[in-house]
Amino acid sequence: MSERHAGTGGLTRRSLLATGAAVLATPMLSRRAFAAPTELTMLAWYGHAEPDIVAEFEAENNVKFVPKYYTGGDNMLGLISQSPVGTFDVILSDAEYVQALNEAGYVEELDPNDYALADYFPEFQNFPGNWSDGKLFSLVTRFGFLGVAYNTDALTEAEASSYNIFWDEKLKGKVGHFDWHLPNLGQISLLNGNANPYDIDEAAWSAVKDKTMSLRPQIGGFFDYGGTFSSLNDGQMLAFAGIGDWITGVLEKNGAKVRSTIPEEGGLQWSECFSIGKGSQKAELAKKWIQYITSAKGQAKSANMAAYPALIPNQKGWEVLQAENPAEAKRQGMTKDEGNVIDMIRAGRIKYRQWPIQQSLEDWNDFWSEYKGA
Amino acid sequence: MRRPLTLYGLTFSLPLLIWQLLFFVFPLVFLVALSFWTVKNFRMQPDFDTVNWVTIYGRSVFWQAYGTTLAMAAFAAALVSVLAFPCAYAIAFKLSETARRWAVFLMVIPFFTSYLVRVYSWQIFLSDAGIINVMLGWIGLGPYGLLNTVGATMIGYLTLTFPLVVLLQLFSLVFIDRTLVEAAHNLRCGRLRTVFEVIIPSARVGLVIAALFAFILCFGDFVSPIYLGGGDPTTLSILITDTTKSGQQWPRAAVIALTMIGTLLVVAFAAVRFAYKGRTK
Numbered sequence: 001m002s003e004r005h006a007g008t009g010g011l012t013r014r015s016l017l018a019t020g021a022a023v024l025a026t027p028m029l030s031r032r033a034f035a036a037p038t039e040l041t042m043l044a045w046y047g048h049a050e051p052d053i054v055a056e057f058e059a060e061n062n063v064k065f066v067p068k069y070y071t072g073g074d075n076m077l078g079l080i081s082q083s084p085v086g087t088f089d090v091i092l093s094d095a096e097y098v099q100a101l102n103e104a105g106y107v108e109e110l111d112p113n114d115y116a117l118a119d120y121f122p123e124f125q126n127f128p129g130n131w132s133d134g135k136l137f138s139l140v141t142r143f144g145f146l147g148v149a150y151n152t153d154a155l156t157e158a159e160a161s162s163y164n165i166f167w168d169e170k171l172k173g174k175v176g177h178f179d180w181h182l183p184n185l186g187q188i189s190l191l192n193g194n195a196n197p198y199d200i201d202e203a204a205w206s207a208v209k210d211k212t213m214s215l216r217p218q219i220g221g222f223f224d225y226g227g228t229f230s231s232l233n234d235g236q237m238l239a240f241a242g243i244g245d246w247i248t249g250v251l252e253k254n255g256a257k258v259r260s261t262i263p264e265e266g267g268l269q270w271s272e273c274f275s276i277g278k279g280s281q282k283a284e285l286a287k288k289w290i291q292y293i294t295s296a297k298g299q300a301k302s303a304n305m306a307a308y309p310a311l312i313p314n315q316k317g318w319e320v321l322q323a324e325n326p327a328e329a330k331r332q333g334m335t336k337d338e339g340n341v342i343d344m345i346r347a348g349r350i351k352y353r354q355w356p357i358q359q360s361l362e363d364w365n366d367f368w369s370e371y372k373g374a
Numbered sequence: 375m376r377r378p379l380t381l382y383g384l385t386f387s388l389p390l391l392i393w394q395l396l397f398f399v400f401p402l403v404f405l406v407a408l409s410f411w412t413v414k415n416f417r418m419q420p421d422f423d424t425v426n427w428v429t430i431y432g433r434s435v436f437w438q439a440y441g442t443t444l445a446m447a448a449f450a451a452a453l454v455s456v457l458a459f460p461c462a463y464a465i466a467f468k469l470s471e472t473a474r475r476w477a478v479f480l481m482v483i484p485f486f487t488s489y490l491v492r493v494y495s496w497q498i499f500l501s502d503a504g505i506i507n508v509m510l511g512w513i514g515l516g517p518y519g520l521l522n523t524v525g526a527t528m529i530g531y532l533t534l535t536f537p538l539v540v541l542l543q544l545f546s547l548v549f550i551d552r553t554l555v556e557a558a559h560n561l562r563c564g565r566l567r568t569v570f571e572v573i574i575p576s577a578r579v580g581l582v583i584a585a586l587f588a589f590i591l592c593f594g595d596f597v598s599p600i601y602l603g604g605g606d607p608t609t610l611s612i613l614i615t616d617t618t619k620s621g622q623q624w625p626r627a628a629v630i631a632l633t634m635i636g637t638l639l640v641v642a643f644a645a646v647r648f649a650y651k652g653r654t655k
Contacts, residue, residue: 072619074416074618074619074621074622075619077416077417077622078622078624081417081418100416104416104417173519176604179605179616180619219606220522220604220606221522221603221604221605221606222604222605222606223600223604223605224600226601227600227601227604227605230494230497231522231604234497234498234501234502234503234504235501235502235503236497236501236502236521236522361621362621362623365616365617365619365621365623366433366435368616369433369435369608369613369616369617370434370435372435372605372606372608372612372616373434373435373438373439373607373608
């Protein structure tokens with residue numbers, strides 16, 4: 001069957017196959033010559049592995065990030081538990097979930113000497129949840145505050161300086177909720193005067209529920225990430241509970257008339273931490289990434305992330321940001337001026353967003369569903 | 375007469391069977407099993423515990439959402455059927471062959487764009503500073519709160535189902551025996567009466583199936599209630615996302631999902647039974 005054509009001369013099938021294989025392999029060889037970039041998988045919120053943040057690191061280290069973005073802490077835990085060990089080299093997690101990552105053994109121990117912890121503000125050097133039994137498991141990389149988000153055409157900064165504005169008659173049907181119980185109920189807890197908004201006894205929890213229920217007639221909707229953006233942007237909602245600059249900052253930079261304030265009753269703090277995934281084959285490179293993003297240079301980049309801006313815990317990062325982008329440093333309050341964000345933390349105006357301590361997470365979630373259905 | 379199984383017959387039927395087993399039966403069985411699992415510290419554990427069923431069925435929020443979703447989907451199915459019928463009727467009986475082909479083509483076009491995108495674009499029309507309110511403003515009316523209402527959710531449901539319902543109704547209307555219509559006219563039956571006494575009964579199967587599809591699509595829809603209804607009132611699809619969002623409660627979400635599947639099965643069987651009632655083979 002394998003007849004040779006007369007015109008092919010001395011070409012045998014074997015030599016033809018060999019030539020073909022060589023031709024097909026040429027692109028591989030040439031790629032080899034430039035050394036294919038190492039792939040580093042990152043499990044994170046959207047934005048963390050986008051070019052504005054990772055391009056420089058990728059070029060310097062011949063790395064290509066392969067991001068897997070999640071839409072919330074529960075989603076993140078689900079993705080890790082459903083993937084084989086070692087799937088994710090770098091994991092970004094909200095501070096509340098760091099403890100769960102530790103307990104489930106999903107992350108590697110870190111050596112504190114590897115990182116520029118000394119450059120961090122003291123408040124962030126022993127960040128809760130990052131350490132367990134004196135061992136470091138994750139490193140806080142950025143954080144932000146949650147307060148009253150408002151439309152600057154509809155409200156003045158003075159009006160927005162208390163959570164009570166949500167009950168104002170002129171905002172009827174115009175107050176939006178970011179659809180997650182933790183930040184919203186935490187804010188009501190602050191308004192109720194609980195010094196530790198998430199560590200409240202049954203009586204205080206009851207009071208929080210009653211106060212929250214009284215807000216229900218004011219509410220125009222419960223929104224996810226995308227819905228929050230669009231309803232603030234087009235003025236459909238004039239005030240928002242449960243969010244902060246991580247949403248309004250993006251809109252503000254794009255010209256929307258929205259801002260966030262930390263009201264007199266205090267604000268909440270969200271925090272994001274980096275860890276190295278258990279069983280990562282590229283732990284060394286993952287470490288290098290965490291070193292980069294927690295260094296002064298990486299921190300300044302992180303503060304100005306296109307997806308959503310944030311505050312940074314590295315003091316030297318503040319200096320770089322002030323030099324490179326003074327306007328953004330000022331907008332976010334990361335300046336040397338009095339009343340900057342570290343002063344706010346030191347004045348006790350900011351409380352960590354965390355899981356409820358005296359009730360179960362389920363209790364809070366169930367109430368939230370009830371509230372929405374009321 | 376039953377024919378013995380042949381290899382030839384199997385090559386055509388087997389892939390479908392495997393597909394159904396792999397992507398329908400197996401996930402469904404898994405969903406049932408999942409509803410008995412338990413969650414400890416965010417981790418799901420295989421178990422056999424009825425706690426999820428007891429918890430979900432014991433919550434008034436669930437039944438409230440169930441009632442709301444059922445009512446909204448039923449209303450949407452009725453509304454879209456009523457609105458689509460004149461359209462399908464006109465295409466079937468009033469248009470020329472060429473125009474009908476164009477009309478069918480136009481009904482297919484909406485499926486080219488993502489439903490999510492179409493729903494988002496409704497926000498531009500419905501928001502307080504949106505197109506509709508601006509136009510009403512020209513004649514000194516409004517602004518009216520259109521977005522984040524049940525009405526807006528209905529618009530979303532119509533966006534989702536209207537073209538499909540028109541097409542399904544149309545396919546049953548075009549196959550109606552025209553001699554029946556002529557006979558009705560010959561017997562001095564008026565136009566409107568012909569529609570109700572001849573055309574609708576003749577096209578019953580298609581009309582019911584179209585309404586059933588509308589119901590199924592709306593009952594499980596998440597996009598319209600959240601992006602046009604503002605997540606208020608809570609529908610079952612929103613309740614599922616709420617349940618999974620806090621504490622990895624997938625088993626409880628499975629209970630809600632199974633209840634939805636059960637409801638749809640009952641509704642579908644009842645609808646099909648009604649559609650074919652009294653028909654002889």
